[in-house]
Amino acid sequence: MARTLIAGNWKMNGVSASLPEIEAIAAGVTPAKPGVEALICVPATLLTRASAAAAESALMIGGETCHAKVSGAHTGDISAPMVADAGASHVIVGHSERRADHGESSETVAAQAAAAIEAGLTPIICIGETAAERDSGKAIEVVTGMLRASLPAGADPARLVIAYEPVWAIGTGNVATVEAVDEMHTALRACLSGIFGAAAGDIPILYGGSMNPGNAAGLLTVRDVNGGLIGGASLKAADFLAIYAAA
Numbered sequence: 001m002a003r004t005l006i007a008g009n010w011k012m013n014g015v016s017a018s019l020p021e022i023e024a025i026a027a028g029v030t031p032a033k034p035g036v037e038a039l040i041c042v043p044a045t046l047l048t049r050a051s052a053a054a055a056e057s058a059l060m061i062g063g064e065t066c067h068a069k070v071s072g073a074h075t076g077d078i079s080a081p082m083v084a085d086a087g088a089s090h091v092i093v094g095h096s097e098r099r100a101d102h103g104e105s106s107e108t109v110a111a112q113a114a115a116a117i118e119a120g121l122t123p124i125i126c127i128g129e130t131a132a133e134r135d136s137g138k139a140i141e142v143v144t145g146m147l148r149a150s151l152p153a154g155a156d157p158a159r160l161v162i163a164y165e166p167v168w169a170i171g172t173g174n175v176a177t178v179e180a181v182d183e184m185h186t187a188l189r190a191c192l193s194g195i196f197g198a199a200a201g202d203i204p205i206l207y208g209g210s211m212n213p214g215n216a217a218g219l220l221t222v223r224d225v226n227g228g229l230i231g232g233a234s235l236k237a238a239d240f241l242a243i244y245a246a247a
């Protein structure tokens with residue numbers, strides 16, 4: 001059985017003045033609930049300070065992306081060893097906003113995930129269909145295809161986290177139905193089992209997309225939902241902690 005991970009994604013939000021929210025979240029998740037991990041992924045500029053703020057707590061800190069290369073002439077990019085060096089334990093790769101804004105393909109995402117693992121980080125590999133893909137009835141086919149293409153070759157399943165985030169549910173308030181989430185997560189688990197065998201059962205599969213304190217309990221009771229990747233509702237400690245409490 002996979003452990004549960006409640007992960008926040010601050011996206012391009014947060015400056016020094018936001019650090020008290022990290023401190024409040026860190027205090028609220030400490031001591032840790034058995035079997036439930038808490039993580040906040042922050043902009044690169046906050047990684048070091050957020051890591052320091054969470055140091056004595058059960059809260060883990062993550063990055064929001066990393067480059068596939070260790071170093072080099074890539075102005076403005078941040079490598080996986082840099083994210084790890086700044087105190088992160090995890091890094092999001094392949095978020096739909098990165099795929100859309102920066103043209104990151106699943107092949108790029110697989111290389112980023114491999115770089116993350118090499119640097120000692122746990123990658124959170126994001127996949128999800130657009131509204132048009134869901135409307136065409138191809139959501140499962142599209143998302144399982146994205147999963148296969150975004151996994152680094154030969155990855156240790158103990159080092160992976162998957163996040164299913166339907167693009168149409170992100171930041172829209174249009175949360176996927178429990179039935180649709182159940183169907184997708186069951187398909188993703190089956191896909192992972194085909195690749196990793198029994199060890200696939202230990203890979204957390206998170207749901208993301210307008211998860212909030214009101215809908216978290218319902219989503220988190222779905223059999224193959226092992227946590228959440230939470231954007232907007234992770235910016236306020238009270239909302240994030242209410243979701244953590246629901247897990």
Ligand code: PGA
Binds near residue numbers: 009169172211230233
């Ligand atoms: P949201 O974002 O919770 O604001 O919909 C989720 C995400 O993009 O990770």
